[in-house]
Amino acid sequence: MNALPCTIYLSFTGALLALAAGRRSPGAARLVALVFALLAWGVALVAAFKFVPDAAGPVTLVDSPWIPQMGIRYHLAADGISLTLAVLTGLAATAGILFSWNVDKRTGEFFAFYLTLIGGVYGVFLSADAFLFFVFYEIAIVPKYFLIAIWGSTNREYGAMKLVLYSFAGSALVLAGLLWAYAAGGAHSFGVAELAQAAAGFSHGQQVWMFALVFLGFAVLAGMFPFHTWAPTGHVAAPTAASMLLAGVVMKLGAYGCLRVAMPLFPLGFAFWQPIIFWLALIGIIYAGLVALVQEDFKFVIGYSSVSHMGFVLLGLAAANARAVSGAVLQMFSHGVIAGLLFAVVGRMVYDRTHTRKLADLRAMALYKRMPFAAAVFVLAGLASMGMPGFSGFPAELTILIGTWQAAPWAAVLAAVGVLVAAAFTLRVIQVSFFGHDSSAGAAANPEPYAPITLAEKCGAILLLGATVLIGVKPDLLLELIRPALQTPFFQAVLKGGGL
């Protein structure tokens, strides 16, 4: 368990070594990256298996003074929620590296940026000091720009800049709110638990506005309507591995921030803004789903579907009872895996071979005959995305529905409509992209067979599929980690009516 911070250190070390290895050969860089990502993931998995929850709060991993003049400590701690997300990070990272096996331009730098991003993400999930949290959060921002701007595709510079500026703006809001809370609390400490205690004494007005700043900042990163427009553009522009990571894990940073920092610190503020958050989450679910339904670019469909699924996460958080929030965390994990799968198929398996993402073109290619493995993977990923039972999305959505009903039944009805919309756009895109009818134009345009699906791609796909099926069949594996974390005193102020 105390080895858990090694996830961070291994990632950063791996980044430097990959950069150096890249000077020798691309293959060396890939290998180094894969080894370190696997090691870090392994550490997270082992820690998750052996985890014994502590009823008082997260288990401290490292706690040493850092900047005593400002009450900042290097404090890392983990509870079930952090572990769940750390395992997700490792999984998405490993799969992402497997799906980037064919990157041969500036390979060392690619994996260096990638692993730096991963290290920052691990750090966010393990931080127990708000300053440290923020530092890791910001460390994750700059690699995103370069990953997209150098190795991306459509509109990459615009997409990269938009994504980074939105992320930075979000983090700026968070900074303002946290600093205000720190200052108003007497500037003693930046520890999350200590800030929460200090914030308990703030006036209602202070809590309302502090919450607004911090939650809004995190929600931008989580793709909450109407601040979600960076997500489809950015994810489409990004190279496959980056989109897998961005949609799969980095968006979860925002939701995690809402859950870990914004809500418990300012429960009064949360109560004030709760109806609006409900509405925005629901609009996000349905609106993004409807937009996905009419997209003509394969990757944009997936991009908007990410926004829609994150809406479910935000809905669960908005309902603010233990059941809904545990569903939200499970949905974070589930969607992380599923988004990874979807982007992997679209970007790596299809686009790298057919060089088109327009659904009109793909329709004429009847890809299920020429890429049966990719078709099967995409169908399974699509089913998972629809919330089909047997995959991880179903227990997550069911738990969120139950929890949402407990808080606001009308919201649950709208969420059910959202499930239907998700099924509609997912089925449409499966149908059009892979199961079109062979037209003579399509067959004549590209008569040679496509490059076979490589071993790396197969491994990555099976890894992710395995994860979603495993959690779909045995969600208790994660729910048993998540539930105790929500019953600690830290969350009690904000999770009302929480009978599990």
Next chain:
Amino acid sequence: MSFDYAGLFGALRPETALVVGALLVLSLDLSLLKGSSAGARRGVALILGSLALVVAGWLAWVGPHGPVFGGVLVLDRFATATRVGVLSLMLLAMGTASCNRAGRNPAELVAVMLFAAVGFTLMAAAQQLLIAFLSLELASLSLYILAGFDKSRPESAEAGLKYYLFGGMAAAFLLFGLSLVYGLTGSIDLPAIAESLRSQPPNALLMVALVMILVAFGFKAAAAPFHLWAPDVYEGAPTVAASLVASASKLAAFTFFTRILWTGFYPVAGSISTSAVTPGWLAPLAAISALSMLIGNFGALAQQNVRRLLAYSAIAHSGVLMLGVMAAGDYGVGPLFYYASTYGIAAVGAFAVVGVVEASGGCQKITDLAGLARRSPLLAGCLSVFILSLAGIPPLAGFFGKFSVFASALRLGGLAGPAGWLVVLAIALSAVALYYYLIVLKQALIEAPAQGAGKIAIPAAAEVALVAAAVLLILLGVRPSLILGLF
């Protein structure tokens, strides 16, 4: 007033070392090296100059503490730290000077730099209005010369002239303001002035004096609306001069004016902690800060010239540093010093990179940096560190600088008053800033090199300076208590 000359001499040992060094450089160059090659002359001058700086820095560090010569100078922790900081920044800038291959007067350059250093170190410790003004003028005159040093380019002459004219005007304002203060309070010692002001009601003349002092402050710190000289000077002056103006001069100026304002004028500071603003010099300072941040950030967006971009960014950073000044009275100078010194390191580094690229074929437009990653990975890496530190990205020092300044400013009154609103403005504008910093990095790391642009060879001294600056930024970013612990 006691005339403790021994104490004075002991306190001024760093300045002595610097002057000796300057004279040595000049005399050696005039005599022994008369017929030597330009490279040898430059090398000797730089080595001697660096030596002088190192010695002076060590002497400043181990020097005496406390008031000197009856309070004319005060060597408190703030002053000592600033003196060491300024000398270190100048040492880094020396590395930049080695790129100036075409310079025909290296010894004079080094000598004037050392004189400027004397001015800075005195500014850091000045606690009496006369010495303050003298030191300021010494530093400024040296900088005017440095700005116009490159006789091969008319832009340099223009820069020097503009800097001189603006600076002269600002100095006049300052002098007039200081004399008004003397008239009102009857003393030129800052503590005594404060005592006198405490018992006086604020009157219009005092306000005029304060405004004039603030004008000089704004000029020296390149803060709006007194910033008009900055873009032209940064663009026209030789790289060394620009880097000094951006780094050491700024640090010294902020220390100087912070001391004057807080030690001398704290009774009439007023308050901007809550929306009930009481009159004093904090309110105009807040206005200057806001204006600087706005003009600096939005001005930088439109720039195509990398040096002008750095100039506008300097204006923006000045605005944020003013926040540190505002909070320094209640919460100490630690954050302010940290930010100013690390900003200085980043600025020196950025100009050093520009200087090296300039020596290899010109570096005026941002696109001249294109393909830097291919042309010199070291330069690209160092530039990334400097630019990201300026942008405020952790774990670099620039991030923590901003963070600590914001934290101390918010402690004044939360978001209830102008101090808090300024913080919000600063945070918002940092997102704008990230945009133009990323544009620079995009050119350096992503774009392909221009046609015919080859590898860049970096002189050894510059390489050492660049790496040292980058390492310092990372180190100070990860362990800020190294500096904060000094206060």
Next chain:
Amino acid sequence: MSPSFPLLSLIVFVPWLGAIALLCLPRLSPGLTRILALAFSLSTLALSGLALCSFDPSAAGFQLSEQHDWISSLSVHYRLGLDGLSLILVLLTGALGPLSILASWRQQTNPRLMCMLFLLLQGAALGVFLALDFVPWFLFWELSLVPAYFLIRIWGGPGATRAAYQFVIYTVGGSAFMLLGFAGIFLATGTLDFTVLAGLAADGSLATKLSVLGGFWPTAVFFGVLLGLAVKVPLFPFHTWLPSAYAEAPTGASMFMTGIMSKMGVYGFLRILWPLFPAALHRFAPGLVWLALGGVVFGAFAAMRQRDLKRMVAYSSINHVSYCLLALFAVCALSRPNPDAASAALVGAILQIFNHGISAAALFFCVGVLESRADGKRGLGDFGGVRAAAPLFAGLCGISMFSSLGLPGLNGFVGEFLIFSGVWGLVPWAAALSCLGLFATAFFLLTFWQRVFHGPRAGAAEKTFPDLTGVETATLVPLVALMLAFGILPQFLTVLVNPLVASWVAHLVLP
């Protein structure tokens, strides 16, 4: 309590194991692939035969139960159980599954994938009939859509894309609201187990608990569950997906869909909606009776107007299945129904489930045979005098048609007769109106019989029209045999369900 031998789990999962086996054997020849698939599919019949042996109809509750903890945070268990109703449906699935595969024997495009999909579909259907806790039940319910979708999409007719999409979206839409309803139920009661919930409903506490939700939400829960089931059956007016889906699907898939998948909906009504919401059902039954009548009458009249034979049979499916629902709603419409009428109606509904499965599957197969002989054409006017060209086929097809019609002596009669007599004793005007459906059914089936099989040889039958091949005979003969057997000896079916229905009727009187 779990028995030592998990027979029910085997029944459900052996077809899935077969699908996995086929996945792992890509190089098997098509012939061997089909035979292997057939073998796995027949396992259901074999295993359910075993279950039949150990089944005691008169025992109350569920037999051969298996229960394991699954998702403890939601108190979800993996629970399977068998009673008379599920046994009948399992036997029906066991019969129709292999026959659907046999019906697709000649399919040349990717037979391995097709067989895999059929096996997956069969397993999912069996799971629906045997699961007794909402989550596993819903899992099988939703998973059954996937193979069905692909069967329609890949091997279907020209309109397959739209038909398949509509089919899935309608069903998923209904299921989303059913899911929502059960979310509410879980919130109110803390359990998703059907038997536990039925027990709570029986003593009235379920309604009390649901009223905790406040306002109109308890009724909304009822409607959510109703919607999910209604779309599947389908209940008029949620039937619009069906004609295209059944018509565009390949023959084997249509057989399975009409035989089994529509029964999943009716099963849902009997197993879930009625036991859990007797009061709500009673309250809304009059309206629901009208809807069922709509299905009966509309289905038959629409079938009458079809030129496409497959669509004709599809609409007739709506008609026949609506009889089952009519019976149920009629029983629920009265607060104190006549016990004899009620048990007649209910027994009739269950028999109709089984018998319609057989006869509709047979009819779709016959249309499939016609289609295969006529290069894909299957219009009413495309054939003539087939009896002269293929007498065996005509004979067997004729029996199927008359069974669907409800001719006494064939299996269709018993169910329909019991339903009519039951409904007459409960809601007489409804019985009277549904006679219209009977007339229309007779009309179009006889039209079909006459135009296609009698008269001069015309259309596709003009030139060569081979009679049934061996495989086709092997497909049709068992169906016809069942029709004859259960027409003459329906007691073999009724013996399984009579005690069950009797226990239902005994609890009918509402508080």
